[in-house]
Amino acid sequence: MLTPAELVWLIAAVAKGDEAAFxxxxxATRAKLYGVVLRILRRQDLAEEVIQxxxxxxxxxxxxxxxxxxxxxxxxxxxxxxxxxxxxRKRSELSIEEEPSAMEVAADSPDPLARRxxxxxxxxxxxxxGRLEPDRQKLVLLAYYNGWSREQxxxxxxxxLNTVKTWLRRSLMEIRECLGL
Amino acid sequence: xxxxxxxxxxxxxxxxxxxxxxxxxxxxTMMSVDKDFTTMVRAxxxxxxxxxxxxxxxxxxxxxxxxxxxxxxxxxxxAPLVLPEALTAMPPDVPxxxxxxxxxxxxxxxxxxxxxxxxxxxxRRWRGVASAMAAIAAALVAVIGIQVxxxxxxxxxxxxxxxxxxxEVKPPPAAALSGQFVALLQGQPGxxxxxxxxxxxxxxxxxRRVGATSADPGKSFExxxxxxxxxxxxxxxxxxxxxFTARPVLSGFDADVVNGATYAVTVxxxxxxxxxxPHSAPVFSGKLIETVPPAR
Numbered sequence: 001m002l003t004p005a006e007l008v009w010l011i012a013a014v015a016k017g018d019e020a021a022f023x024x025x026x027x028a029t030r031a032k033l034y035g036v037v038l039r040i041l042r043r044q045d046l047a048e049e050v051i052q053x054x055x056x057x058x059x060x061x062x063x064x065x066x067x068x069x070x071x072x073x074x075x076x077x078x079x080x081x082x083x084x085x086x087x088x089r090k091r092s093e094l095s096i097e098e099e100p101s102a103m104e105v106a107a108d109s110p111d112p113l114a115r116r117x118x119x120x121x122x123x124x125x126x127x128x129x130g131r132l133e134p135d136r137q138k139l140v141l142l143a144y145y146n147g148w149s150r151e152q153x154x155x156x157x158x159x160x161l162n163t164v165k166t167w168l169r170r171s172l173m174e175i176r177e178c179l180g181l
Numbered sequence: 182x183x184x185x186x187x188x189x190x191x192x193x194x195x196x197x198x199x200x201x202x203x204x205x206x207x208x209x210t211m212m213s214v215d216k217d218f219t220t221m222v223r224a225x226x227x228x229x230x231x232x233x234x235x236x237x238x239x240x241x242x243x244x245x246x247x248x249x250x251x252x253x254x255x256x257x258x259x260a261p262l263v264l265p266e267a268l269t270a271m272p273p274d275v276p277x278x279x280x281x282x283x284x285x286x287x288x289x290x291x292x293x294x295x296x297x298x299x300x301x302x303x304x305r306r307w308r309g310v311a312s313a314m315a316a317i318a319a320a321l322v323a324v325i326g327i328q329v330x331x332x333x334x335x336x337x338x339x340x341x342x343x344x345x346x347x348x349e350v351k352p353p354p355a356a357a358l359s360g361q362f363v364a365l366l367q368g369q370p371g372x373x374x375x376x377x378x379x380x381x382x383x384x385x386x387x388x389r390r391v392g393a394t395s396a397d398p399g400k401s402f403e404x405x406x407x408x409x410x411x412x413x414x415x416x417x418x419x420x421x422x423x424x425f426t427a428r429p430v431l432s433g434f435d436a437d438v439v440n441g442a443t444y445a446v447t448v449x450x451x452x453x454x455x456x457x458x459p460h461s462a463p464v465f466s467g468k469l470i471e472t473v474p475p476a477r
Binding site: 019022023026030031032034035036038039040044047048051052055056059060069070071073074077078081085086089090118119121122125126129130134137138140141143144145147148149150153168169172173176179181 | 186189190193194196197198199200201202205220223224226227228229230231232233234235236237238239240241242245246248249252253255363365367376389467468470
């Protein structure tokens with residue numbers, strides 16, 4: 001993985017239409033972004049579709065990236081993640097369980113080095129998540145990593161929808177307070 | 182920014198991803214007309230986005246890049262990248278690419294223009310090959326790493342000849358535990374002191390220190406696995422003084438034991454418990470939270 005500064009530089013070059021920079025940016029980030037969306041979509045065909053749209057959007061709107069507001073990888077991952085979540089919310093009939101082959105490609109290769117590279121932001125966030133009740137910690141992490149809707153979370157936690165809604169809201173507000181925002 | 186808690190919660194839940202399609206559309210509409218609200222949503226995305234650091238990378242199929250190039254209108258200038266044998270073959274009839282000046286530039290400056298295209302081509306091809314080689318190297322490192330550490334974890338066909346099976350890198354056959362798991366080991370009071378991460382596929386675990394937690398002089402922190410399926414706590418070893426301690430020792434336990442256990446840290450004499458039993462009450466403990474579901 002390139003450093004954030006290198007990624008910022010590449011995005012700036014992509015904004016000027018530099019195709020080689022775009023290729024390097026893709027090479028440096030594709031596996032992370034694909035891992036993020038595959039987890040949510042659980043289907044290779046849909047994940048590829050989302051990744052394609054994501055990089056087309058990055059190619060077309062690299063000039064809008066503001067390094068003061070986000071990190072390059074978070075900016076890119078947010079584009080990918082938002083598209084993935086839009087897709088699953090719009091296709092509520094999409095049944096993940098019906099696709100037994102869906103996760104065959106989702107090998108999480110052992111990647112202990114990535115954990116060594118936890119940023120300060122992640123450490124702080126995890127500290128704050130860790131202050132929530134254990135069930136709420138799980139709720140927030142499942143929502144984020146799997147892109148689950150409140151309905152799915154309600155099923156998982158065997159709780160009424162409104163309760164889940166309240167839990168989510170309180171958890172997020174507690175995280176906000178903990179982070180000092 | 183002066184937004185109601187409802188608005189803040191809406192922005193936060195958008196970033197978390199739990200809104201339904203209508204609410205997401207509502208947020209997107211609000212963002213299109215309200216710059217400050219957009220900033221708030223982006224701030225939440227940034228804040229929560231650091232969680233993606235814990236998500237394992239998955240290589241997409243190589244043809245995806247071809248599709249992206251086509252979709253961005255870049256594909257027409259370059260023959261598809263094949264593997265290294267393409268290095269020596271120069272297609273004679275590829276039209277001159279309109280490349281921005283780059284790697285080939287210095288070289289091109291000192292040769293006559295007839296060679297510029299050729300050099301740029303080569304530079305481009307080399308770059309493509311270089312990134313392909315980097316991907317292969319990364320896959321190899323992963324495979325070799327497992328082979329060296331614990332060849333038994335690999336599927337049968339990956340064991341003898343890694344070189345010919347790079348493209349076959351797949352998860353071990355889906356076991357009961359193959360997601361990613363995190364436990365926040367907490368004490369009284371406050372946030373976690375250690376973050377335990379377990380890779381379900383390999384059962385490798387990593388313990389990370391958070392904050393200024395450290396054992397008293399002459400003492401060591403020792404990590405234990407406590408399960409109702411086991412007669413007594415099992416030591417997972419002393420947590421080193423480094424920020425990270427990584428070990429594969431969970432591989433000896435069944436998936437449901439690893440998954441359901443409580444992980445606890447005790448204070449032991451320097452170097453760890455001499456008799457395999459814990460000698461203090463747990464000072465920090467926690468259970469695994471599944472952050473990535475197992476393959477199904």
